[in-house]
Amino acid sequence: MADIVDIAVSAGSFQTLVTAVKAAGLVDTLKSPGPFTVFAPTDDAFAKLPPGTIQTLVQNIPQLARILTFHVVSGKLMKADLAKLSSVISVEGSPIKIDCSDGFEVKNATVVAPDIEADNGVIHVIDTVILMG
Amino acid sequence: MTIATETKAKLPPSKHEFADVIHRLEAGGAMLPDTPENLMQIIGIYKAYAVPMDFYWRDLLYIAERVFLDPFPFFKYFIPKEYLELHNHYAGDDADLRIWRGEATAHPELLEFMEKGETLKMPKLLHHWLHDRVNMEFAEECMRAMLWHGKDMGWGQFDPYLDSEEYIANADKAIKAYFKYNPVMMALYKAFPDLFLEQCRQMSYYSNLGLFWEIMAPVFFEMSDIYDEGGFKGVPDAMNFLVNGIFAIAGRPIYHHVYIRGECYEIIPKSKGFMWLYEAALPYVEAVFYRTSPFRGTKSYNAQAKQVPDHQKDFHYGILYADVFPVGTAGIPPTLLMQDMLHFLPPYLVDYYHQHCRGEDDMLIQLGITFQRSMYCVTSAVIQALRTALLYPLDDPNPKHLQANRAFFEAQIDRFKRPEARLRNIQSHNYR
Numbered sequence: 001m002a003d004i005v006d007i008a009v010s011a012g013s014f015q016t017l018v019t020a021v022k023a024a025g026l027v028d029t030l031k032s033p034g035p036f037t038v039f040a041p042t043d044d045a046f047a048k049l050p051p052g053t054i055q056t057l058v059q060n061i062p063q064l065a066r067i068l069t070f071h072v073v074s075g076k077l078m079k080a081d082l083a084k085l086s087s088v089i090s091v092e093g094s095p096i097k098i099d100c101s102d103g104f105e106v107k108n109a110t111v112v113a114p115d116i117e118a119d120n121g122v123i124h125v126i127d128t129v130i131l132m133g
Numbered sequence: 134m135t136i137a138t139e140t141k142a143k144l145p146p147s148k149h150e151f152a153d154v155i156h157r158l159e160a161g162g163a164m165l166p167d168t169p170e171n172l173m174q175i176i177g178i179y180k181a182y183a184v185p186m187d188f189y190w191r192d193l194l195y196i197a198e199r200v201f202l203d204p205f206p207f208f209k210y211f212i213p214k215e216y217l218e219l220h221n222h223y224a225g226d227d228a229d230l231r232i233w234r235g236e237a238t239a240h241p242e243l244l245e246f247m248e249k250g251e252t253l254k255m256p257k258l259l260h261h262w263l264h265d266r267v268n269m270e271f272a273e274e275c276m277r278a279m280l281w282h283g284k285d286m287g288w289g290q291f292d293p294y295l296d297s298e299e300y301i302a303n304a305d306k307a308i309k310a311y312f313k314y315n316p317v318m319m320a321l322y323k324a325f326p327d328l329f330l331e332q333c334r335q336m337s338y339y340s341n342l343g344l345f346w347e348i349m350a351p352v353f354f355e356m357s358d359i360y361d362e363g364g365f366k367g368v369p370d371a372m373n374f375l376v377n378g379i380f381a382i383a384g385r386p387i388y389h390h391v392y393i394r395g396e397c398y399e400i401i402p403k404s405k406g407f408m409w410l411y412e413a414a415l416p417y418v419e420a421v422f423y424r425t426s427p428f429r430g431t432k433s434y435n436a437q438a439k440q441v442p443d444h445q446k447d448f449h450y451g452i453l454y455a456d457v458f459p460v461g462t463a464g465i466p467p468t469l470l471m472q473d474m475l476h477f478l479p480p481y482l483v484d485y486y487h488q489h490c491r492g493e494d495d496m497l498i499q500l501g502i503t504f505q506r507s508m509y510c511v512t513s514a515v516i517q518a519l520r521t522a523l524l525y526p527l528d529d530p531n532p533k534h535l536q537a538n539r540a541f542f543e544a545q546i547d548r549f550k551r552p553e554a555r556l557r558n559i560q561s562h563n564y565r
Binding site for chain 1 (some may be wrong): 169179229230288290376377380381382383384385386403404405406407408411415521522523524525533
Protein backbone atom coordinates (compact mmCIF):
# COMPACT_ATOMS: atom_id res chain seq x y z
CA MET A 1 0.00 0.00 0.00
CA ALA A 2 1.10 3.59 -0.55
CA ASP A 3 1.43 6.31 2.10
CA ILE A 4 -0.86 9.33 2.52
CA VAL A 5 1.24 11.61 0.30
CA ASP A 6 1.57 9.06 -2.51
CA ILE A 7 -2.16 8.46 -2.57
CA ALA A 8 -2.89 12.21 -2.69
CA VAL A 9 -0.36 12.71 -5.51
CA SER A 10 -1.66 9.84 -7.61
CA ALA A 11 -5.33 10.74 -7.18
CA GLY A 12 -4.84 13.90 -9.28
CA SER A 13 -7.63 15.89 -7.63
CA PHE A 14 -5.46 17.17 -4.76
CA GLN A 15 -2.97 19.29 -6.69
CA THR A 16 -3.44 22.38 -4.49
CA LEU A 17 -3.22 20.34 -1.32
CA VAL A 18 -0.08 18.54 -2.48
CA THR A 19 1.56 21.82 -3.54
CA ALA A 20 0.68 23.36 -0.16
CA VAL A 21 1.96 20.35 1.79
CA LYS A 22 5.23 20.50 -0.16
CA ALA A 23 5.54 24.28 0.36
CA ALA A 24 4.91 23.89 4.09
CA GLY A 25 7.56 21.17 4.37
CA LEU A 26 5.09 18.63 5.70
CA VAL A 27 5.86 15.88 3.18
CA ASP A 28 8.28 14.04 5.46
CA THR A 29 5.85 14.19 8.37
CA LEU A 30 3.01 12.78 6.30
CA LYS A 31 5.30 10.06 4.96
CA SER A 32 6.36 9.05 8.47
CA PRO A 33 4.79 5.97 10.13
CA GLY A 34 2.20 8.16 11.92
CA PRO A 35 -0.51 6.99 11.84
CA PHE A 36 -2.57 10.00 10.82
CA THR A 37 -6.11 10.80 9.84
CA VAL A 38 -6.17 13.41 7.09
CA PHE A 39 -9.21 15.39 6.03
CA ALA A 40 -8.12 16.17 2.50
CA PRO A 41 -9.82 19.08 0.70
CA THR A 42 -10.11 18.65 -3.08
CA ASP A 43 -8.88 21.22 -5.60
CA ASP A 44 -12.49 22.39 -5.93
CA ALA A 45 -12.58 23.00 -2.17
CA PHE A 46 -9.51 25.25 -2.36
CA ALA A 47 -10.98 27.03 -5.38
CA LYS A 48 -13.97 28.06 -3.26
CA LEU A 49 -11.73 30.24 -1.06
CA PRO A 50 -11.76 33.93 -2.02
CA PRO A 51 -8.88 35.05 -4.29
CA GLY A 52 -5.59 35.81 -2.58
CA THR A 53 -6.19 33.48 0.40
CA ILE A 54 -3.78 30.81 -0.82
CA GLN A 55 -1.25 33.35 -2.15
CA THR A 56 -0.81 34.93 1.27
CA LEU A 57 -0.58 31.57 2.98
CA VAL A 58 2.01 30.24 0.53
CA GLN A 59 4.11 33.38 1.20
CA ASN A 60 3.98 32.60 4.93
CA ILE A 61 4.96 29.01 5.57
CA PRO A 62 4.34 28.72 9.34
CA GLN A 63 0.85 30.13 8.87
CA LEU A 64 0.20 27.77 5.94
CA ALA A 65 1.44 24.83 8.00
CA ARG A 66 -0.97 25.78 10.78
CA ILE A 67 -3.98 25.65 8.44
CA LEU A 68 -2.80 22.34 6.98
CA THR A 69 -2.17 20.71 10.35
CA PHE A 70 -5.72 21.65 11.30
CA HIS A 71 -6.73 19.04 8.70
CA VAL A 72 -4.68 16.29 10.38
CA VAL A 73 -5.51 14.24 13.45
CA SER A 74 -3.11 11.88 15.10
CA GLY A 75 -4.11 8.20 14.97
CA LYS A 76 -5.96 6.23 12.33
CA LEU A 77 -9.65 7.05 12.68
CA MET A 78 -12.00 5.37 10.24
CA LYS A 79 -15.51 6.69 9.64
CA ALA A 80 -16.85 4.06 12.09
CA ASP A 81 -14.47 5.37 14.79
CA LEU A 82 -15.35 8.99 14.14
CA ALA A 83 -19.07 8.21 14.27
CA LYS A 84 -18.67 7.56 18.00
CA LEU A 85 -17.12 10.98 18.63
CA SER A 86 -18.52 14.50 18.57
CA SER A 87 -15.15 16.16 18.04
CA VAL A 88 -11.46 15.38 17.63
CA ILE A 89 -8.38 17.46 18.38
CA SER A 90 -6.32 18.40 15.33
CA VAL A 91 -2.53 18.40 15.24
CA GLU A 92 -2.86 22.22 15.12
CA GLY A 93 -4.47 22.03 18.56
CA SER A 94 -8.01 23.24 17.84
CA PRO A 95 -11.00 20.89 17.93
CA ILE A 96 -12.77 19.63 14.80
CA LYS A 97 -16.47 18.92 15.12
CA ILE A 98 -17.64 15.61 13.71
CA ASP A 99 -21.24 14.86 12.78
CA CYS A 100 -22.18 11.43 11.45
CA SER A 101 -25.88 11.66 12.35
CA ASP A 102 -26.93 12.45 8.81
CA GLY A 103 -24.20 11.64 6.29
CA PHE A 104 -20.59 12.33 7.32
CA GLU A 105 -19.72 15.94 8.09
CA VAL A 106 -16.47 17.36 9.42
CA LYS A 107 -17.14 20.89 10.71
CA ASN A 108 -18.78 22.65 7.77
CA ALA A 109 -17.34 20.24 5.20
CA THR A 110 -19.03 17.14 3.84
CA VAL A 111 -16.96 14.00 3.37
CA VAL A 112 -17.28 13.01 -0.26
CA ALA A 113 -15.07 9.91 -0.05
CA PRO A 114 -14.43 8.32 3.36
CA ASP A 115 -11.98 5.67 4.51
CA ILE A 116 -9.23 5.77 1.86
CA GLU A 117 -6.67 3.65 3.63
CA ALA A 118 -2.94 4.29 3.42
CA ASP A 119 0.12 2.62 4.94
CA ASN A 120 0.37 5.30 7.57
CA GLY A 121 -3.24 6.26 8.18
CA VAL A 122 -6.47 7.13 6.47
CA ILE A 123 -7.76 9.89 4.20
CA HIS A 124 -11.30 11.29 4.22
CA VAL A 125 -11.88 13.52 1.22
CA ILE A 126 -13.78 16.73 2.04
CA ASP A 127 -15.49 19.31 -0.19
CA THR A 128 -14.54 22.45 1.81
CA VAL A 129 -11.35 23.72 3.39
CA ILE A 130 -11.99 23.73 7.14
CA LEU A 131 -10.81 26.61 9.30
CA MET A 132 -10.29 26.96 13.04
CA GLY A 133 -12.92 28.68 15.14
CA MET B 134 -31.99 38.11 -5.60
CA THR B 135 -32.41 34.40 -6.42
CA ILE B 136 -30.45 33.64 -3.26
CA ALA B 137 -32.93 35.53 -1.13
CA THR B 138 -35.92 33.85 -2.72
CA GLU B 139 -34.46 30.38 -2.27
CA THR B 140 -33.52 31.04 1.34
CA LYS B 141 -36.97 32.29 2.13
CA ALA B 142 -38.51 29.32 0.41
CA LYS B 143 -36.62 26.87 2.57
CA LEU B 144 -36.81 28.43 6.02
CA PRO B 145 -39.81 29.96 7.74
CA PRO B 146 -39.37 33.66 8.60
CA SER B 147 -37.16 34.39 11.58
CA LYS B 148 -38.93 35.34 14.80
CA HIS B 149 -35.98 37.36 16.00
CA GLU B 150 -36.52 40.91 17.22
CA PHE B 151 -34.34 42.01 14.30
CA ALA B 152 -35.87 39.59 11.79
CA ASP B 153 -35.46 42.10 8.94
CA VAL B 154 -31.74 42.30 9.58
CA ILE B 155 -31.46 38.49 9.82
CA HIS B 156 -33.23 38.11 6.47
CA ARG B 157 -30.97 40.75 4.95
CA LEU B 158 -27.86 38.90 6.18
CA GLU B 159 -29.29 35.66 4.80
CA ALA B 160 -29.71 37.35 1.43
CA GLY B 161 -26.04 38.35 1.42
CA GLY B 162 -26.55 41.87 2.74
CA ALA B 163 -25.20 43.84 5.68
CA MET B 164 -26.67 45.03 8.98
CA LEU B 165 -26.62 48.49 7.42
CA PRO B 166 -29.49 49.02 4.92
CA ASP B 167 -28.46 49.18 1.29
CA THR B 168 -29.06 52.80 0.28
CA PRO B 169 -26.92 55.12 -1.87
CA GLU B 170 -26.77 57.52 1.09
CA ASN B 171 -25.33 54.85 3.38
CA LEU B 172 -22.83 53.74 0.74
CA MET B 173 -21.65 57.32 0.18
CA GLN B 174 -21.27 57.88 3.92
CA ILE B 175 -19.37 54.72 4.75
CA ILE B 176 -16.94 54.98 1.86
CA GLY B 177 -16.30 58.65 2.56
CA ILE B 178 -15.51 57.92 6.17
CA TYR B 179 -13.28 54.94 5.28
CA LYS B 180 -11.16 57.35 3.28
CA ALA B 181 -11.07 59.84 6.16
CA TYR B 182 -10.17 57.02 8.56
CA ALA B 183 -7.48 55.51 6.34
CA VAL B 184 -5.29 58.63 6.37
CA PRO B 185 -4.80 58.85 10.16
CA MET B 186 -4.67 55.05 10.23
CA ASP B 187 -1.65 55.30 7.96
CA PHE B 188 -0.06 57.27 10.80
CA TYR B 189 -1.35 54.94 13.52
CA TRP B 190 0.10 51.71 12.14
CA ARG B 191 3.47 53.28 11.37
CA ASP B 192 3.74 54.80 14.84
CA LEU B 193 2.48 51.66 16.60
CA LEU B 194 5.21 49.64 14.89
CA TYR B 195 7.79 52.34 15.62
CA ILE B 196 6.86 52.26 19.31
CA ALA B 197 6.81 48.43 19.46
CA GLU B 198 10.06 47.98 17.56
CA ARG B 199 12.23 50.98 18.50
CA VAL B 200 10.89 53.00 21.44
CA PHE B 201 10.14 49.74 23.25
CA LEU B 202 10.64 50.15 27.02
CA ASP B 203 11.99 53.69 27.01
CA PRO B 204 11.09 54.87 30.55
CA PHE B 205 10.57 58.44 29.27
CA PRO B 206 8.99 58.03 25.84
CA PHE B 207 8.38 61.75 25.28
CA PHE B 208 8.95 61.50 21.57
CA LYS B 209 7.10 58.30 20.79
CA TYR B 210 4.60 60.15 18.58
CA PHE B 211 7.38 61.65 16.47
CA ILE B 212 7.70 59.07 13.72
CA PRO B 213 11.16 59.06 12.15
CA LYS B 214 11.48 59.31 8.36
CA GLU B 215 12.38 55.65 8.18
CA TYR B 216 8.92 54.64 9.42
CA LEU B 217 7.12 57.17 7.23
CA GLU B 218 8.89 55.60 4.28
CA LEU B 219 8.36 52.07 5.49
CA HIS B 220 6.71 50.16 2.66
CA ASN B 221 3.23 48.95 3.40
CA HIS B 222 3.15 45.23 2.50
CA TYR B 223 -0.25 45.65 0.84
CA ALA B 224 0.23 48.76 -1.32
CA GLY B 225 2.74 49.89 -3.91
CA ASP B 226 4.72 48.06 -6.59
CA ASP B 227 6.61 45.76 -4.23
CA ALA B 228 3.59 44.65 -2.21
CA ASP B 229 3.23 41.05 -1.02
CA LEU B 230 -0.35 41.27 -2.21
CA ARG B 231 -1.38 44.56 -3.74
CA ILE B 232 -4.66 45.69 -2.20
CA TRP B 233 -4.34 49.43 -2.86
CA ARG B 234 -3.09 50.62 -6.21
CA GLY B 235 -1.50 53.66 -4.53
CA GLU B 236 1.95 54.07 -3.03
CA ALA B 237 3.54 52.04 -0.24
CA THR B 238 4.94 54.98 1.73
CA ALA B 239 3.02 57.44 3.95
CA HIS B 240 -0.04 58.99 2.28
CA PRO B 241 0.58 62.47 0.79
CA GLU B 242 -2.40 63.99 2.64
CA LEU B 243 -0.95 62.70 5.90
CA LEU B 244 2.46 64.18 5.21
CA GLU B 245 0.88 67.50 4.32
CA PHE B 246 -1.15 67.52 7.53
CA MET B 247 1.85 66.56 9.66
CA GLU B 248 3.68 69.58 8.33
CA LYS B 249 0.97 72.22 8.63
CA GLY B 250 -1.74 70.80 10.87
CA GLU B 251 -4.87 72.91 11.19
CA THR B 252 -2.79 75.99 11.84
CA LEU B 253 0.46 76.67 10.06
CA LYS B 254 3.89 75.28 9.42
CA MET B 255 5.86 75.23 12.67
CA PRO B 256 8.20 72.91 14.55
CA LYS B 257 6.82 69.45 15.35
CA LEU B 258 7.04 70.03 19.08
CA LEU B 259 4.68 73.03 18.90
CA HIS B 260 2.18 71.05 16.83
CA HIS B 261 2.42 68.36 19.47
CA TRP B 262 1.80 70.65 22.44
CA LEU B 263 -1.03 72.43 20.65
CA HIS B 264 -2.60 69.04 19.92
CA ASP B 265 -2.59 70.06 16.28
CA ARG B 266 -1.60 66.61 15.13
CA VAL B 267 -2.75 63.04 14.59
CA ASN B 268 -3.99 61.80 17.96
CA MET B 269 -2.18 58.57 18.75
CA GLU B 270 -4.05 58.42 22.04
CA PHE B 271 -6.98 56.85 20.23
CA ALA B 272 -4.77 54.13 18.75
CA GLU B 273 -3.25 53.43 22.15
CA GLU B 274 -6.69 53.13 23.72
CA CYS B 275 -7.58 50.47 21.13
CA MET B 276 -4.32 48.67 21.87
CA ARG B 277 -5.05 48.74 25.61
CA ALA B 278 -8.55 47.36 24.98
CA MET B 279 -6.96 44.41 23.20
CA LEU B 280 -4.43 43.90 25.99
CA TRP B 281 -7.05 44.20 28.68
CA HIS B 282 -9.66 41.93 27.10
CA GLY B 283 -7.08 39.54 25.62
CA LYS B 284 -7.46 36.93 28.35
CA ASP B 285 -11.05 35.88 27.95
CA MET B 286 -11.99 36.53 24.34
CA GLY B 287 -11.37 32.98 23.27
CA TRP B 288 -9.84 34.00 19.97
CA GLY B 289 -6.39 32.99 18.84
CA GLN B 290 -3.16 31.97 20.51
CA PHE B 291 -1.58 35.39 20.90
CA ASP B 292 -2.59 36.23 24.44
CA PRO B 293 -1.87 32.77 25.93
CA TYR B 294 1.56 32.93 24.32
CA LEU B 295 2.37 36.11 26.26
CA ASP B 296 2.32 34.04 29.46
CA SER B 297 4.43 31.18 28.12
CA GLU B 298 7.97 30.37 29.27
CA GLU B 299 9.13 30.86 25.70
CA TYR B 300 7.77 34.40 25.52
CA ILE B 301 9.25 35.30 28.91
CA ALA B 302 12.66 34.01 27.82
CA ASN B 303 12.51 35.96 24.53
CA ALA B 304 11.38 39.10 26.30
CA ASP B 305 14.11 38.70 28.91
CA LYS B 306 16.80 38.68 26.22
CA ALA B 307 15.40 41.83 24.63
CA ILE B 308 14.95 43.65 27.95
CA LYS B 309 18.51 42.85 29.03
CA ALA B 310 19.90 43.99 25.69
CA TYR B 311 17.81 47.18 25.78
CA PHE B 312 19.04 48.20 29.23
CA LYS B 313 22.56 46.82 28.82
CA TYR B 314 24.13 50.24 29.46
CA ASN B 315 21.56 51.43 31.99
CA PRO B 316 22.44 49.98 35.43
CA VAL B 317 19.51 51.71 37.14
CA MET B 318 16.90 50.17 34.87
CA MET B 319 18.72 46.86 34.96
CA ALA B 320 18.58 46.86 38.78
CA LEU B 321 14.88 47.73 38.63
CA TYR B 322 14.31 44.88 36.19
CA LYS B 323 16.01 42.47 38.62
CA ALA B 324 13.85 43.75 41.47
CA PHE B 325 10.53 43.89 39.57
CA PRO B 326 10.75 41.60 36.54
CA ASP B 327 6.98 41.21 36.19
CA LEU B 328 6.48 44.93 35.82
CA PHE B 329 8.86 44.98 32.86
CA LEU B 330 7.33 41.86 31.36
CA GLU B 331 3.89 43.41 31.49
CA GLN B 332 5.21 46.49 29.69
CA CYS B 333 6.75 44.18 27.12
CA ARG B 334 3.40 42.41 26.64
CA GLN B 335 1.84 45.81 26.02
CA MET B 336 4.53 46.45 23.40
CA SER B 337 3.59 43.15 21.75
CA TYR B 338 0.04 44.45 21.46
CA TYR B 339 1.36 47.68 19.91
CA SER B 340 2.95 45.47 17.27
CA ASN B 341 -0.19 43.35 16.89
CA LEU B 342 -2.42 46.38 16.29
CA GLY B 343 0.15 48.05 14.02
CA LEU B 344 0.31 44.94 11.82
CA PHE B 345 -3.49 44.75 11.82
CA TRP B 346 -3.98 48.34 10.70
CA GLU B 347 -1.17 48.14 8.15
CA ILE B 348 -3.68 46.13 6.14
CA MET B 349 -6.83 48.07 6.90
CA ALA B 350 -5.40 51.40 5.67
CA PRO B 351 -4.81 50.20 2.05
CA VAL B 352 -8.13 48.30 2.13
CA PHE B 353 -10.00 51.53 2.91
CA PHE B 354 -7.98 53.59 0.41
CA GLU B 355 -8.77 51.08 -2.31
CA MET B 356 -12.47 51.08 -1.42
CA SER B 357 -12.52 54.85 -1.69
CA ASP B 358 -10.83 54.70 -5.11
CA ILE B 359 -13.21 52.02 -6.37
CA TYR B 360 -16.18 54.14 -5.24
CA ASP B 361 -14.77 57.24 -6.94
CA GLU B 362 -14.50 55.18 -10.14
CA GLY B 363 -18.16 54.18 -9.80
CA GLY B 364 -17.26 50.61 -8.85
CA PHE B 365 -19.55 49.79 -5.94
CA LYS B 366 -23.23 49.43 -6.72
CA GLY B 367 -24.40 49.17 -3.13
CA VAL B 368 -23.55 48.47 0.50
CA PRO B 369 -23.33 44.66 -0.10
CA ASP B 370 -20.62 45.25 -2.75
CA ALA B 371 -18.59 47.25 -0.26
CA MET B 372 -19.12 44.61 2.41
CA ASN B 373 -18.11 41.82 0.04
CA PHE B 374 -14.91 43.66 -0.80
CA LEU B 375 -14.14 43.56 2.93
CA VAL B 376 -15.09 39.87 3.19
CA ASN B 377 -12.75 38.98 0.33
CA GLY B 378 -10.05 41.16 1.88
CA ILE B 379 -10.39 39.37 5.22
CA PHE B 380 -9.75 36.03 3.52
CA ALA B 381 -7.00 37.29 1.24
CA ILE B 382 -4.87 38.52 4.11
CA ALA B 383 -5.99 36.06 6.79
CA GLY B 384 -2.59 34.36 6.71
CA ARG B 385 -0.47 37.47 7.21
CA PRO B 386 1.97 36.80 10.09
CA ILE B 387 1.50 38.59 13.42
CA TYR B 388 4.79 38.96 15.30
CA HIS B 389 6.80 41.28 17.53
CA HIS B 390 10.36 42.17 16.61
CA VAL B 391 12.45 44.70 18.53
CA TYR B 392 15.51 46.42 17.07
CA ILE B 393 18.20 47.23 19.62
CA ARG B 394 21.49 48.71 18.43
CA GLY B 395 21.01 47.26 14.97
CA GLU B 396 20.15 43.78 16.16
CA CYS B 397 16.70 42.21 15.76
CA TYR B 398 15.23 40.45 18.81
CA GLU B 399 12.30 38.24 17.91
CA ILE B 400 10.08 38.42 20.98
CA ILE B 401 7.25 36.81 19.01
CA PRO B 402 8.80 35.20 15.93
CA LYS B 403 6.88 34.81 12.67
CA SER B 404 7.52 31.08 12.95
CA LYS B 405 4.93 30.83 15.73
CA GLY B 406 2.39 30.78 12.90
CA PHE B 407 0.27 33.57 14.37
CA MET B 408 -2.13 34.89 11.75
CA TRP B 409 -3.80 38.19 11.01
CA LEU B 410 -7.30 36.71 11.14
CA TYR B 411 -7.09 34.75 14.38
CA GLU B 412 -4.52 36.63 16.41
CA ALA B 413 -5.31 40.21 15.37
CA ALA B 414 -8.54 40.83 13.43
CA LEU B 415 -11.01 38.76 15.45
CA PRO B 416 -9.63 39.86 18.83
CA TYR B 417 -9.62 43.46 17.57
CA VAL B 418 -13.27 43.37 16.56
CA GLU B 419 -14.29 41.84 19.88
CA ALA B 420 -12.17 44.13 22.04
CA VAL B 421 -12.63 47.39 20.15
CA PHE B 422 -15.97 47.28 18.32
CA TYR B 423 -17.91 45.55 21.08
CA ARG B 424 -16.21 45.85 24.44
CA THR B 425 -13.51 48.51 25.05
CA SER B 426 -13.94 50.25 28.40
CA PRO B 427 -15.98 53.11 29.79
CA PHE B 428 -14.00 56.13 28.66
CA ARG B 429 -13.07 58.54 31.35
CA GLY B 430 -14.76 61.86 31.04
CA THR B 431 -17.72 60.88 28.91
CA LYS B 432 -20.00 59.65 31.66
CA SER B 433 -19.83 58.61 35.29
CA TYR B 434 -20.47 55.00 36.18
CA ASN B 435 -21.36 53.56 39.55
CA ALA B 436 -19.91 50.04 39.74
CA GLN B 437 -21.73 49.26 43.01
CA ALA B 438 -25.03 50.03 41.32
CA LYS B 439 -24.09 47.49 38.63
CA GLN B 440 -23.70 50.14 35.99
CA VAL B 441 -20.50 48.42 34.98
CA PRO B 442 -20.87 44.68 34.19
CA ASP B 443 -19.24 42.15 36.52
CA HIS B 444 -17.61 40.31 33.64
CA GLN B 445 -15.43 41.82 30.98
CA LYS B 446 -17.19 39.76 28.33
CA ASP B 447 -20.32 41.81 28.99
CA PHE B 448 -18.63 45.16 28.40
CA HIS B 449 -20.38 47.13 25.71
CA TYR B 450 -18.59 50.45 25.30
CA GLY B 451 -17.42 49.98 21.73
CA ILE B 452 -18.44 52.01 18.68
CA LEU B 453 -21.39 49.70 17.97
CA TYR B 454 -22.99 50.88 21.23
CA ALA B 455 -21.68 54.42 21.39
CA ASP B 456 -23.90 57.37 22.07
CA VAL B 457 -22.00 59.76 19.86
CA PHE B 458 -21.93 63.20 21.35
CA PRO B 459 -19.41 65.99 21.38
CA VAL B 460 -17.40 66.40 24.49
CA GLY B 461 -14.85 68.87 23.38
CA THR B 462 -12.50 68.13 26.22
CA ALA B 463 -9.15 66.56 25.62
CA GLY B 464 -8.24 62.96 26.17
CA ILE B 465 -11.42 61.20 25.16
CA PRO B 466 -10.35 58.68 22.56
CA PRO B 467 -13.46 58.51 20.33
CA THR B 468 -13.58 62.30 20.13
CA LEU B 469 -9.90 62.32 19.24
CA LEU B 470 -10.55 59.88 16.41
CA MET B 471 -13.38 62.04 15.09
CA GLN B 472 -11.07 65.02 15.23
CA ASP B 473 -8.47 63.04 13.26
CA MET B 474 -10.97 62.06 10.59
CA LEU B 475 -12.35 65.58 10.29
CA HIS B 476 -9.14 66.68 8.56
CA PHE B 477 -9.42 64.19 5.74
CA LEU B 478 -13.11 64.09 4.81
CA PRO B 479 -13.77 63.87 1.07
CA PRO B 480 -15.63 66.96 -0.27
CA TYR B 481 -18.87 65.07 -0.91
CA LEU B 482 -19.10 64.13 2.77
CA VAL B 483 -18.41 67.72 3.90
CA ASP B 484 -21.22 68.91 1.60
CA TYR B 485 -23.51 66.27 3.02
CA TYR B 486 -22.87 67.34 6.62
CA HIS B 487 -23.50 70.97 5.70
CA GLN B 488 -27.01 70.04 4.60
CA HIS B 489 -28.06 68.45 7.88
CA CYS B 490 -28.47 69.22 11.55
CA ARG B 491 -26.41 72.23 12.50
CA GLY B 492 -24.13 72.20 9.51
CA GLU B 493 -20.51 72.64 10.32
CA ASP B 494 -21.06 73.07 14.06
CA ASP B 495 -21.90 69.47 14.71
CA MET B 496 -19.77 67.88 12.04
CA LEU B 497 -17.89 65.87 14.64
CA ILE B 498 -21.11 64.21 15.79
CA GLN B 499 -22.37 63.63 12.28
CA LEU B 500 -19.13 62.05 11.21
CA GLY B 501 -19.06 60.03 14.41
CA ILE B 502 -22.44 58.57 13.52
CA THR B 503 -21.30 57.97 9.95
CA PHE B 504 -18.31 56.17 11.43
CA GLN B 505 -20.68 54.08 13.53
CA ARG B 506 -22.63 53.13 10.38
CA SER B 507 -19.41 52.24 8.61
CA MET B 508 -18.30 50.03 11.50
CA TYR B 509 -21.64 48.20 11.38
CA CYS B 510 -20.69 47.48 7.77
CA VAL B 511 -17.24 46.20 8.80
CA THR B 512 -18.82 44.08 11.55
CA SER B 513 -21.26 42.70 8.97
CA ALA B 514 -18.29 41.75 6.82
CA VAL B 515 -16.71 39.96 9.77
CA ILE B 516 -19.98 38.12 10.47
CA GLN B 517 -20.30 37.09 6.80
CA ALA B 518 -16.63 36.08 6.68
CA LEU B 519 -17.04 33.91 9.78
CA ARG B 520 -20.16 32.40 8.26
CA THR B 521 -18.21 31.62 5.07
CA ALA B 522 -15.28 30.17 7.00
CA LEU B 523 -17.12 28.20 9.64
CA LEU B 524 -20.59 27.54 8.26
CA TYR B 525 -22.33 27.23 4.92
CA PRO B 526 -22.99 29.09 1.67
CA LEU B 527 -26.10 31.27 1.68
CA ASP B 528 -27.55 29.21 -1.19
CA ASP B 529 -26.79 25.84 0.41
CA PRO B 530 -29.47 23.35 -0.69
CA ASN B 531 -29.51 21.59 2.71
CA PRO B 532 -32.14 23.17 5.05
CA LYS B 533 -30.17 21.97 8.10
CA HIS B 534 -27.22 24.03 6.93
CA LEU B 535 -29.43 27.07 6.33
CA GLN B 536 -30.81 26.63 9.84
CA ALA B 537 -27.25 26.56 11.21
CA ASN B 538 -26.48 29.78 9.34
CA ARG B 539 -29.61 31.36 10.78
CA ALA B 540 -28.74 30.29 14.33
CA PHE B 541 -25.32 31.86 13.85
CA PHE B 542 -26.73 35.13 12.51
CA GLU B 543 -29.30 35.28 15.29
CA ALA B 544 -26.67 34.66 17.96
CA GLN B 545 -24.56 37.47 16.53
CA ILE B 546 -27.49 39.88 16.37
CA ASP B 547 -28.51 38.98 19.94
CA ARG B 548 -25.59 41.13 21.03
CA PHE B 549 -27.44 44.16 19.70
CA LYS B 550 -30.61 43.57 21.72
CA ARG B 551 -29.29 45.58 24.65
CA PRO B 552 -30.71 49.11 24.79
CA GLU B 553 -27.39 50.87 24.15
CA ALA B 554 -26.88 49.14 20.80
CA ARG B 555 -27.31 51.35 17.76
CA LEU B 556 -28.43 48.65 15.31
CA ARG B 557 -31.99 49.93 15.47
CA ASN B 558 -30.90 53.54 14.98
CA ILE B 559 -28.78 52.90 11.89
CA GLN B 560 -31.79 51.36 10.11
CA SER B 561 -33.12 54.91 9.70
CA HIS B 562 -31.45 57.61 7.64
CA ASN B 563 -32.68 60.20 10.12
CA TYR B 564 -30.18 59.07 12.74
CA ARG B 565 -27.34 61.50 12.29
